[in-house]
Amino acid sequence: xxxxxxxxxxxxxxxxxxxxxxxxxxxxxxxxxxxxxxxxxxxxxxxxxxxxxxxxxxxxxxxxxxxxxxxxxxxxxxxxxxxxxxxxxxxxxxxxxxxxxxxxxxxxxxxxxxxxxxxxxxxxxxxxxxxxxxxxxxxxxxxxxxxxxxxxxxxxxxxxxxxxxxxxxxxxxxxxxxxxxxxxxxxxxxxxxxxxxxxxxxxxxxxxxxxxxxxxxxxxxxxxxxxxxxxxxxxxxxxxxxxxxxxxxxxxxxxxxxxxxxxxxxxxxxxxxxxxxxxxxxxxxxxxxxxxxxxxxxxxxxxxxxxxxxxxxxxxxxxxxxxxxxxxxxxxxxxxxxxxxxxxxx
Amino acid sequence: xxxxxxxxxxxxxxxxxxxxxxxxxxxxxxxxxxxxxxxxxxxxxxxxxxxxxxxxxxxxxxxxxxxxxxxxxxxxxxxxxxxxxxxxxxxxxxxxxxxxxxxxxxxxxxxxxxxxxxxxxxxxxxxxxxxxxxxxxxxxxxxxxxxxxxxxxxxxxxxxxxxxxxxxxxxxxxxxxxxxxxxxxxxxxxxxxxxxxxxxxxxxxxxxxxxxxxxxxxxxxxxxxxxxxxxxxxxxxxxxxxxxxxxxxxxxxxxxxxxxxxxxxxxxxxxxxxxxxxxxxxxxxxxxxxxxxxxxxxxxxxxxxxxxxxxxxxxxxxxxxxxxxxxxx
Numbered sequence: 001x002x003x004x005x006x007x008x009x010x011x012x013x014x015x016x017x018x019x020x021x022x023x024x025x026x027x028x029x030x031x032x033x034x035x036x037x038x039x040x041x042x043x044x045x046x047x048x049x050x051x052x053x054x055x056x057x058x059x060x061x062x063x064x065x066x067x068x069x070x071x072x073x074x075x076x077x078x079x080x081x082x083x084x085x086x087x088x089x090x091x092x093x094x095x096x097x098x099x100x101x102x103x104x105x106x107x108x109x110x111x112x113x114x115x116x117x118x119x120x121x122x123x124x125x126x127x128x129x130x131x132x133x134x135x136x137x138x139x140x141x142x143x144x145x146x147x148x149x150x151x152x153x154x155x156x157x158x159x160x161x162x163x164x165x166x167x168x169x170x171x172x173x174x175x176x177x178x179x180x181x182x183x184x185x186x187x188x189x190x191x192x193x194x195x196x197x198x199x200x201x202x203x204x205x206x207x208x209x210x211x212x213x214x215x216x217x218x219x220x221x222x223x224x225x226x227x228x229x230x231x232x233x234x235x236x237x238x239x240x241x242x243x244x245x246x247x248x249x250x251x252x253x254x255x256x257x258x259x260x261x262x263x264x265x266x267x268x269x270x271x272x273x274x275x276x277x278x279x280x281x282x283x284x285x286x287x288x289x290x291x292x293x294x295x296x297x298x299x300x301x302x303x304x305x306x307x308x309x310x311x312x313x314x315x316x317x318x319x320x321x322x323x324x325x326x327x328x329x330x331x332x333x334x335x336x337x338x339x340x341x342x343x344x345x346x
Numbered sequence: 347x348x349x350x351x352x353x354x355x356x357x358x359x360x361x362x363x364x365x366x367x368x369x370x371x372x373x374x375x376x377x378x379x380x381x382x383x384x385x386x387x388x389x390x391x392x393x394x395x396x397x398x399x400x401x402x403x404x405x406x407x408x409x410x411x412x413x414x415x416x417x418x419x420x421x422x423x424x425x426x427x428x429x430x431x432x433x434x435x436x437x438x439x440x441x442x443x444x445x446x447x448x449x450x451x452x453x454x455x456x457x458x459x460x461x462x463x464x465x466x467x468x469x470x471x472x473x474x475x476x477x478x479x480x481x482x483x484x485x486x487x488x489x490x491x492x493x494x495x496x497x498x499x500x501x502x503x504x505x506x507x508x509x510x511x512x513x514x515x516x517x518x519x520x521x522x523x524x525x526x527x528x529x530x531x532x533x534x535x536x537x538x539x540x541x542x543x544x545x546x547x548x549x550x551x552x553x554x555x556x557x558x559x560x561x562x563x564x565x566x567x568x569x570x571x572x573x574x575x576x577x578x579x580x581x582x583x584x585x586x587x588x589x590x591x592x593x594x595x596x597x598x599x600x601x602x603x604x605x606x607x608x609x610x611x612x613x614x615x616x617x618x619x620x621x622x623x624x625x626x627x628x629x630x631x632x633x634x635x636x637x638x639x640x641x642x643x644x645x646x647x648x649x650x651x652x653x654x655x656x657x658x659x660x661x662x663x664x665x666x667x668x669x670x671x672x673x674x675x
Contacts, residue, residue, distance in 0.1 A: 006363050007363050007366060007367055007370075010363050010364055010366075010367030010368075011367045011370055011371045013367075013647070014367060014368055014371040015371060015375075018371075018375070018626070018627075018630065018632075049631075055633065055634050055635050056635065079631050080633075081628075081631055081633065081634065082634060083634055084634040084635055084637065084638055085586075085587060087583070087586065087587065088577055088579070088581070089394075089573060089576070089577055089584070089585075090587075090634075092576070092577065093391050093624070093628070094628055094634070096387045096390075096391065097384075097387070097625055097628035097629055098628070099383075099387075100378050100379075100381060100383060100384035100387055100625070100629060101378050101628070101629045101631070102378050102381075113488060113577070113579060113581075115488065115490040115577075115578055115579045116488075116577035116578060116579050118578070119497075119501055119578065181486045181487055181488060211486060
């Protein structure tokens with residue numbers, strides 16, 4: 001008898017725990033059978049999951065805010081689920097559990113690793129979940145329907161390279177800070193950046209790349225080391241958020257205001273440092289809010305309207321956008337400095 | 347021996363109740379949980395943690411602590427990748443990488459067993475060393491492009507059952523037999539209960555400790571191979587969170603952190619509890635951020651209950667003795 005009592009107590013305890021965590025799974029019994037991708041569904045029934053590389057990174061929060069607003073307007077359900085660490089195996093597990101859960105219509109995912117996610121995304125597609133990647137992609141394009149990004153990685157990297165060359169007037173020493181080593185998009189951006197510097201600005205010396213892994217504190221420490229090791233450093237180029245903040249902090253703390261800090265960050269987050277008189281901080285990103293919003297729009301159009309995006313198409317309302325293969329891109333890099341940072345709100 | 351028998355009553359019962367309670371709760375509230383596919387996926391996901399947890403438990407039983415398990419997973423993963431990319435046959439790469447893990451484990455054991463350095467300090471040092479080796483060999487990149495045959499280990503199914511589960515099952519059986527039937531197992535428990543007494547009992551403490559750390563490293567290496575296969579990439583940070591998760595699972599499973607008592611079945615159930623809990627949270631779309639918190643609460647609750655039931659037992663025993671004395675007077 002005692003065992004049964006203890007068992008009941010434990011079950012009730014878990015009920016409390018799950019209840020506090022806020023799970024409500026009403027109507028789980030009456031699920032529709034999995035239909036093929038050809039069928040379109042009513043807006044109110046559409047359940048989309050947005051999965052960032054990792055939870056808690058500001059840029060992804062911004063993506064989600066814009067996406068949620070658009071989702072609410074369209075009347076669809078958008079859940080924001082992601083791994084608590086930047087760890088591909090955790091993200092793979094999450095996608096697997098989504099497949100088990102059985103009530104996801106579409107997955108909008110920013111893969112933590114371009115290779116590791118391929119098998120499980122294919123599995124998801126087989127299970128009837130429509131998969132789209134945004135911000136970063138997987139290496140196998142059959143693992144998802146479309147890759148949605150604001151501007152091609154090559155274009156972004158080339159722009160960065162050109163701006164760096166222009167800012168340094170062709171001569172100087174540059175330190176490069178990137179995010180995580182297995183991110184396809186970040187790697188491609190860096191390659192483009194390095195190519196432009198090598199080919200068009202051969203007198204610029206580039207230091208070996210360091211990686212902050214999505215951690216602002218780590219970026220700070222890495223930039224401090226860069227500054228210490230290179231007393232003649234002219235510019236720190238940051239390819240992935242939230243590194244720019246760490247770089248700006250490091251340069252600020254070092255007092256070496258001649259070092260230009262340039263790279264990826266959202267205007268709101270870097271505004272304070274950008275406006276400091278002793279710092280020269282220039283941002284290079286893209287309109288995060290638009291990407292978040294349009295990603296949801298595109299997913300919705302595919303599911304609810306059965307839309308297909310073919311080579312040469314453009315996205316409605318964005319004449320500069322293009323569809324290259326299965327990559328839907330808006331071709332819009334955004335650069336801003338202390339004079340223009342207030343124009344943006346994200 | 348007696349200590350192990352006592353553990354069977356309190357700890358195991360609590361653990362089983364937690365396990366059953368969680369399973370029943372999820373089955374009722376989340377029907378998708380019971381789907382064969384979901385259960386198999388849980389088993390597929392937990393194998394990596396299960397394998398390395400066996401090794402973690404083994405070292406803890408000796409009264410020690412191996413902080414380098416996660417680093418070992420990463421190092422083995424990278425070695426498989428680097429050797430394969432260097433032109434070796436994939437299985438040769440795997441074998442050589444496992445041998446490297448074994449050597450690393452022997453080194454760990456030597457530091458603790460021979461030089462008598464405190465286990466946590468020694469393995470903290472080696473953890474940094476192995477992480478460094480992994481990063482240096484991989485140059486920070488992830489290596490991929492493995493052959494289908496190799497990927498089957500981590501992603502394949504045999505009759506609907508994930509392949510790595512067979513590996514885990516085999517290791518569990520092997521370890522249970524070794525720990526419960528063999529002389530080696532008895533030596534390990536005795537060393538954990540009291541290293542000085544064990545030495546006077548004539549046990550070669552040094553040798554046993556070295557073997558334990560070596561085995562733990564080998565198990566971590568195996569886990570690394572499975573992770574590499576499942577993710578189809580060799581990474582220096584593979585299994586980075588598995589050390590702490592493994593220790594948590596081992597503690598949940600009833601192994602005494604001071605050494606000397608703990609069962610293989612407890613550890614595996616501990617890993618299962620965490621895997622099922624994680625799965626339940628994912629199925630209910632509960633944010634991963636809350637997940638850490640909840641896992642922590644579950645672990646603390648079990649530990650606290652164990653602590654209090656232990657004290658209660660002590661008090662009952664003592665009051666029982668007093669009663670006997672007064673009666674006989």
